[in-house]
Amino acid sequence: MKTKNFISISLLLGLFVNAQVGIKTTTPNSTLAVAGSMGADYKQITTTTYNITATDHYITYDGAANATFTLPVIGTGTASYTGRIYKIKNISASGITLQASSGNTLRIDNTPVASFVIPTGAYAEVVNNSNTTGGTWDLSFTVLPKPSNVEIYGIQLTIPPHANGTAPIADWVSHANPAYDSGTGTDAWWIISKASTTFAHTAGYSNASRMMLVYEFQGTPFNVNNMYPILTAGNNSSFPDIFTASFVSLANVSGKTRLTVSVSRIDFIGSNGANNSNWTGTFLLNLLLARKLY
Template identity: 60%
Template sequence: MKLRLLTIIVLLLLVVGVSGQVGINTSNPNSTLTIDGSLEADYKEITATNYTITSKDHYLSYNGTSGATFTLPSIGIGTGSFTGRIYKIKNLSGFNIMLQASGTNTLRSDNTGAVSAFTIAPGSYVEVVNNSNANGGTWDLFYSILSKNNMELYGMQLKIPPHTSGFTPVTDWANHTNTSYDTPATATDAAWWVISKTSITYAHTANYHNTSTMNIVYEYQGTPFNLTNMYPLLSPGNNSAYPDVISGSLTTIANNGTGGKTRITASVSRTDFVGNNGTNNSNWSVTFFINVLLARKLF
């Protein structure tokens, strides 16, 4: 076996000496090293929160349960220099990796200047390549966002029923006793039910003015939402040619509905005027819409 290995090495050296090129699985190399086949390099999956990258590493995946710090090897001169060495790092976790250079070494990703450390966000991938630049950035860095985004977004349009005191009133209800204003299920989403609505008529006196309002409880009939880092936005809309101006605000969002379903309690009011104006009553008599955007920060 030793003789065979020695023979292979001698042959490779002869090829290099003649043409300056080496081929593996090919007799016609067109580069210094040509491989006609797959290439295998070192792979590690890291879970430790502190890891020092070594000369034997190549591809590193992080899958830990908290934030981590990866430290690149120190670059020197002479035998301590390794220009062209490449490390590949992928963040599989839900936490940041702080990739830092050693000592006075630095990282550069663009022309804005070198930095001592770089944050690898969840779902992101970087490659770092050692260069011969001792002062302006010891490592060149390529950064790519892969499978994960910083935000989860969900949007829907729900109905605002007519007021109980409008010219064509709709009586208030509780416990989902009126299904006429539910948002039906679609091919890709579950239904939203109007569990209850409570109307409050306007008050127009010499001392104060209160707008016509309504408190509405909506319940999602699908899998409850993950409410961690949830930031809901409500925007009432006018779906007709009426001049009515409806505003809204979120009262609560919680997984406290039927069987732990997600419920949104919203308060809506008519803000363009208070009281009666001929045939126009600020207790609205038509169905409006409320656009809801649920934005959840992932990290």
Template identity: 45%
Template sequence: MKKLIFLFILLSTISNAQVGIGTNTPNSVLDVRGSLQTAYREVTANATLDINDYYVVFNGTAASTITLPAIQTGTSSFTGRIYRIKNISSQVLTVRPAGTNTFRISSTTPDATITLNPGFFVELVNNANTGTTAAVWDASFVAQPMAQAVTLYGATLKLPPYGSITSRNPTYDSGTGTDVWWLISATPSTYEVSASLSRPSRMTIVYEYQGAMFNLSGLQPLLTVGNSSSFPDIFSVSFGGFSNTTGKTRLTVSIARVDFIGSTAIPATNSNWQGTEFFINALFTKRTL
């Protein structure tokens, strides 16, 4: 009986004391003087993290999603749990909480997902928030790899024939996989020729990117129009603006046909172009250093 009482007292003392590993004089609740080994896992497809994960590396061949565990309460709560996630693939990795939970990246509107481009890394900490729609994960930091001073992104966007398009038209989708641009709308403005005015046929077009939203801060566009047909049509393109709407990036451009304005005696030969072999070369640049 005395031995049991002594063991109980000893365990109670240890549970409230500082613990040292590699030292007899710990200076913190847990003081480790040496290397630290934690759980490591490499995934190549969609995955859900659990109590056995800590440092997770994604090395898949297709864009994938890592889902964090559902938040628990009471004695099952894991407030303070840390996950470290790195994308070493050439694909885009999406990290999201379970259900309708969100991330608390700043004091502004919570984020539903975090996008890790190739080489990026994020550390996440479960905070004390609860509820099905709460921002329950803090992003302590998001890091990107050392890179050149400027990053580049390029795409070729289909240019439709002159006319009105009021909703998404799959005929004019551009790209493959998640690297796809939808044509959302096209608003025409026909040519006008008078004694005091000469204005070409033109269209205002909205494209929507179906991959991860672009960070628009400092993003600069370079746009040109191509023609792979035998038609002599020549176009001028102007940048109308970027916007991030409902989780997607939209690009607005204005296209005008400049080689021919007005019409001839033959109704079919007017500057309202009809070909489908025209396209926009879009190059986006961003200074990173």
């Protein structure tokens, strides 16, 4: 019996001296080595006010309104919680205000804060530290909400001079004038055709000068299903011209995406001596393509 007790005590002392424990492994390489999966407490919350407990670990919120989660009060000894980690996932359509208890704070950077908002679809991880003068909880990791269900592409195209301007540029078809193309390589946009309509200014009515422009994307054609073009005309020249751009059509033609736009000059209709509303300069067309993914 004495020998057996001696062996048992020796094994126990060896365990504490080595300070390494293995679960399903005989060669632990850390203080605790687990050769297998691990589990911890999981809880899904729907109430809008929740006090996080000492036994919580992973918390999911799926309530119907904005919620407030409060971290435990930090104490001493077994209530010091140093190193304790909480994982919080927001799967609701509302926000979670994560706040420290009275007398405690969150530390996002060097400036402690009282609370942090976890938006819809986001994930946050906080860990308790031993800091007694700054934040007592570190916001150690955050993941932003899942990507938007909108895919966006943008480019700046050119609006060429009018065919009836003071210094006219003739209209064309079949990409006969590449001087006004935009972009390079597979991100290039060609102006396939340009059709100008001059102003009409009579005693009975006035029509603005306008052009019908067909742009063609030279890269892989876009998926134009559920795609919505947003157009704005710009002016970075010394001319005072003001334009409006109207969407006409967006379609894939012969393996290329084609955008048809009508551009009108809206600040001036008619003529004033040598000046007229058929524009001469080259201007900008800002294009944003937004496609709804689901």
